[in-house]
Amino acid sequence: MILKDIQNIYHKELDAIYGKNEVDSFFYWLIEYYFQFNRVTLVLEPQLALSKTEEQCLFEALARLKQNEPIQYILGETEFYGLTFNVNKHTLIPRPETEALVSWVISHSLSLDKEKPLKILDIGTGTGCIAISIAKNLPNASVYALDVSSEALHVAKENAKRHKVNVTFIQDDILNVSALNANNLNAFDIIVSNPPYVRNLEKQEIKANVLDYEPHLALFVEDDNPLEFYEAIVHFAQKKLNKKGALFFEINEYLGEEMKHLFISNNFNEVVLKQDIFNKNRMISGKK
The missing domain is CATH 3.40.50.150 (Vaccinia Virus protein VP39)
Structure with a gap:
């Protein structure tokens, strides 16, 4: 599946819970953590596709976010100072x-x-x-x-x-x-x-x-x-x-x-x- 399409699914499933900007933040955080991509990647490579294994990481995270689980627990880490x-x-x-x-x-x-x-x-x-x-x-x-x-x-x-x-x-x-x-x-x-x-x-x-x-x-x-x-x-x-x-x-x-x-x-x-x-x-x- 194309990465941009997965981002659109995130917005469809999560915007009502978190708001558009926070959903974008979650998505960029996840693709950087899992694939070392950033938001510029989505602009420069709009047709970038993921393998089934790569997709699974994002859809598992999506399911957990829908349950209000903090993204920091999903990733197992966070930034401080x-x-x-x-x-x-x-x-x-x-x-x-x-x-x-x-x-x-x-x-x-x-x-x-x-x-x-x-x-x-x-x-x-x-x-x-x-x-x-x-x-x-x-x-x-x-x-x-x-x-x-x-x-x-x-x-x-x-x-x-x-x-x-x-x-x-x-x-x-x-x-x-x-x-x-x-x-x-x-x-x-x-x-x-x-x-x-x-x-x-x-x-x-x-x-x-x-x-x-x-x-x-x-x-x-x-x-x-x-x-x-x-x-x-x-x-x-x-x-x-x-x-x-x-x-x-x-x-x-x-x-x-x-x-x-x-x-x-x-x-x-x-x-x-x-x-x-x-x-x-x-x-x-x-x-x-």
């Missing part, structure tokens, strides 16, 4: 807005005058995208990454190996810390986290491709205790951060003021609430 990360159903898909959090941490780190390497901990690492991106850009830092999920940690370790960075991975539950304490890991200069923060009442705002496929363990919190993970991490940071150490979070856009109060009431200083490009409260930091 200029790096390619393996992803699967056990990990959240790294988001562009989290790149801003990584940039903030790196910028802060570079502003410090440290005679010894920085010690940085990422809590709830998932794919390892935060920890690995930091380690890639701060090669002299000692980077640690924690997650409660052994399946997620397996993916994170693969990603660290893929990008040739040294990150120490730890399986532990920040709500009931044991491994970190047992190994006497403390005196961190920076702690960063993008913990679960979507309240159940906000599920109606979540697209089906997220709600039906991404791990709820890493997404949702109870309506009556939406800051559960933040409170646990703040209390942990009080004990484990060095003096003048910094704590960084990605946060629920609706709970910025509550997060400021959490920091201030726990004696953190220089609290900064940052907005994203859409003017939503998305990140916060404070110093011990």
Whole structure:
């Protein structure tokens, strides 16, 4: 079948679900991944035909997209902070807005005058995208990454190996810390986290491709205790951060003021609430 005809089938089957532009993006992403073609190929070779085996890849992907499965899971990878990360159903898909959090941490780190390497901990690492991106850009830092999920940690370790960075991975539950304490890991200069923060009442705002496929363990919190993970991490940071150490979070856009109060009431200083490009409260930091 001609490649252009398959693209037309994609639009016929998927435009009502995703919209024309996003369907084009999916199609270009897929043909680049499977065949190393790009959109220019379709212009220069409008009669380019695929073999039956090649067609099958695209039609299998089409069937999965019709079920709202994220294209990142279909391909098994995604881009984050200029790096390619393996992803699967056990990990959240790294988001562009989290790149801003990584940039903030790196910028802060570079502003410090440290005679010894920085010690940085990422809590709830998932794919390892935060920890690995930091380690890639701060090669002299000692980077640690924690997650409660052994399946997620397996993916994170693969990603660290893929990008040739040294990150120490730890399986532990920040709500009931044991491994970190047992190994006497403390005196961190920076702690960063993008913990679960979507309240159940906000599920109606979540697209089906997220709600039906991404791990709820890493997404949702109870309506009556939406800051559960933040409170646990703040209390942990009080004990484990060095003096003048910094704590960084990605946060629920609706709970910025509550997060400021959490920091201030726990004696953190220089609290900064940052907005994203859409003017939503998305990140916060404070110093011990």
